[in-house]
Amino acid sequence: DAGVTQSPTHLIKTRGQQVTLRCSPISGHKSVSWYQQVLGQGPQFIFQYYEKEERGRGNFPDRFSARQFPNYSSELNVNALLLGDSALYLCASSLSPSNTEAFFGQGTRLTVV
């Protein structure tokens, strides 16, 4: 069975540009969460989506947005990129928001130059 898949795996962008990251959850999982992991730190919660609705948002600026599609895949968008947005972006899927078994993808490494 396919696990959580994220694309692209690596990305280099210039300051001020916009980026879209994609996540496909495990089949049957309806909840998707996004985390940002800056080098040397633990992951920080950005968003959680369930049944196409936002269920939680972390302490991130409005430049960060996300959505979930009818097939439960998700996109994370970041506008007006800053150097500090350089990080590993992780997607996690679970059956539901309250389910304690979250499975993580390999992540997308975003470098802003």
Place this chain on the structure above:
Amino acid sequence: AQSVTQLDSQVPVFEEAPVELRCNYSSSVSVYLFWYVQYPNQGLQLLLKYLSGSTLVESINGFEAEFNKSQTSFHLRKPSVHISDTAEYFCAVTSHGSGNTGKLIFGQGTTLQVKP
């Protein structure tokens, strides 16, 4: 609000020696506790979790962790480490009950370096 503190940023240890990675948490509500492992250039893998019941939980590869409510700790231990255990280890919590949204709060991570 919840927070997680991993007391050691790096833990060097020789192969076949025992190891303990320390984790303390703070929360005003009851929590579930997790340990995740991250190998280089990979995502996070769940190592073990405490939900309820026995305070000692074990993983399939020899790690164990003990939930201590009075000390708000969830330390990870292994009696004999292997080179392949070299990785970053993250402790995490999430609230349970009616307030559970599945949002994970992670510690800063501990790098376990196993030397031959």
